[in-house]
Amino acid sequence: MSRLIVVSNRVNPPAPEGASSQGGLAMAISAALREYSGVWFGWSGNSTPTYTGQLSMQRVNGVTVATMDLEEQDIEEYYNGYANRTLWPLFHYRIDLTQYERSYGEGYERVNARFADTLVPLIEPGDIVWVQDYHLIPLARELRARGVKNAIGFFLHIPWPARELILTLPRHRQLVESMFHYDVLGFHTEEWKNAFNSYVLHEVGGMQLSDGRVRAFGRMVRPQAFPIGIDPAAFVSLKTSALGQESYDRMVESKAGRKMLLGVDRLDYSKGIDERLLAYDRLLADNPDLKRKIFLLQISTATRSEVEAYQDMFAKLDALSGRINGAHAEMDWIPIRNVHRMHSREELAGIYRAADVALVTPLRDGMNLVAKEYVAAQDEDDPGVLVLSRFAGAAAQMKDALIVNPFSQEDVADAIKKALAMPLEERRKRWRALMDGVERDDIVAWRDKFVAALREAHKAGAARPRPRIAAGGGEG
Numbered sequence: 001m002s003r004l005i006v007v008s009n010r011v012n013p014p015a016p017e018g019a020s021s022q023g024g025l026a027m028a029i030s031a032a033l034r035e036y037s038g039v040w041f042g043w044s045g046n047s048t049p050t051y052t053g054q055l056s057m058q059r060v061n062g063v064t065v066a067t068m069d070l071e072e073q074d075i076e077e078y079y080n081g082y083a084n085r086t087l088w089p090l091f092h093y094r095i096d097l098t099q100y101e102r103s104y105g106e107g108y109e110r111v112n113a114r115f116a117d118t119l120v121p122l123i124e125p126g127d128i129v130w131v132q133d134y135h136l137i138p139l140a141r142e143l144r145a146r147g148v149k150n151a152i153g154f155f156l157h158i159p160w161p162a163r164e165l166i167l168t169l170p171r172h173r174q175l176v177e178s179m180f181h182y183d184v185l186g187f188h189t190e191e192w193k194n195a196f197n198s199y200v201l202h203e204v205g206g207m208q209l210s211d212g213r214v215r216a217f218g219r220m221v222r223p224q225a226f227p228i229g230i231d232p233a234a235f236v237s238l239k240t241s242a243l244g245q246e247s248y249d250r251m252v253e254s255k256a257g258r259k260m261l262l263g264v265d266r267l268d269y270s271k272g273i274d275e276r277l278l279a280y281d282r283l284l285a286d287n288p289d290l291k292r293k294i295f296l297l298q299i300s301t302a303t304r305s306e307v308e309a310y311q312d313m314f315a316k317l318d319a320l321s322g323r324i325n326g327a328h329a330e331m332d333w334i335p336i337r338n339v340h341r342m343h344s345r346e347e348l349a350g351i352y353r354a355a356d357v358a359l360v361t362p363l364r365d366g367m368n369l370v371a372k373e374y375v376a377a378q379d380e381d382d383p384g385v386l387v388l389s390r391f392a393g394a395a396a397q398m399k400d401a402l403i404v405n406p407f408s409q410e411d412v413a414d415a416i417k418k419a420l421a422m423p424l425e426e427r428r429k430r431w432r433a434l435m436d437g438v439e440r441d442d443i444v445a446w447r448d449k450f451v452a453a454l455r456e457a458h459k460a461g462a463a464r465p466r467p468r469i470a471a472g473g474g475e476g
């Protein structure tokens, strides 16, 4: 059996004391690596005065982890710069926040080359390499340039933007060309995949084959949608664990008979937290009878504090929730509980379970796992209602949620009212349909489908002579 080598910006192996601090994605990757006896390679998170390319190998709970340090300048230009100040906002449709600095692009190329230099000696014939996310888009090109012939696949965890947006990126063509060195390109949804294909067909004159592959730049690649999932069984055991039960009981007690709305997000402008709060403000202003009968628990945790766009977000969020609380609160009731602390996964599962309505209203999101985790944590007999943005990748699968336009306060407010009034029978019916999807398209299905598609594509590619496509025909 061939080994699996997973490459991501950061690695997150299972903690020795157990897996509860690990997210679903990290757990799935760890499980795959144990199964295929592979290696997980990435940046250590540490800086070094000068780059040495030295690998540090460790075995953590059955998973081999290989990490390297980066220079300060690398971290600033590649990670804080190109990844989080350029690609992240651009791919989330925020060209107003996107910074187009040449030095960031150069740092990105340099670090991808460094990843390749350090990774190449680890790769053995027959290994398959699975690269994760927007930090490492050109990695396959760098590996191929160093003679790597193995199967290499890429999965993008964030949206692929519309063609008109990516044209604002200097050297967009080079970025896309580098993706043709993979065998498979994975996206969460057909929509993101189609946006990629649209660029290839209309900007570089590529063509789509009847089997779904696309051809351009004299190469062929298979773009395909692989919607990521969660481990639903793990969520059921998290919510019934001692800590999960304790947090559920605490929440139920503090609800004091009121209905609870819940938001759980990394504090990021793509998640639509301010817009959600404004919709809730509107709901309270238009429906004073709801006051004292409901409240919103908004949990927003810190992220990417090095990047300016994130620095004043807490202050802004606190000011907004303070204003809304000031406008509507009564002596014995506060409309918003605004919480910044991280919770353990067990606590989170108990909180999800206690929430009557989940508000998952990003302005743009690759998938959104919170939507799936909320569904998995519900009690079958009395499930809550999921209000879900049409701009989350999850909306393509979770059609039995109340689908909203997060840019419209009225639309979100109407959906909250509908959720609060929904009869038990309808809640159960919608939840069952949602849960069936969460169970079917789980994290293991995502992983196994990707690995199978990568093996298949590489086998087919190896059996076929690589086409030499003449210059012209718009493919250069």
Ligand code: GDG
Residues within 6 Å of the ligand: 023, 024, 025, 157, 158, 228, 264, 265, 266, 299, 301, 341, 342, 343, 344, 345, 348, 365, 366, 367, 368, 369, 370, 373
């Ligand atoms: C990217 C894409 C895509 C949140 N607060 C706490 C906590 N969390 C966990 C949630 C969930 C995760 O963070 C967030 O996942 P999302 O999917 O919602 O969003 P991103 O972090 O932006 O992830 C996204 C994903 O990649 C996977 O492909 O779905 O679209 O943007 O798992 O539970 N976890 C703990 N305490 C908290 O307070 N323990």
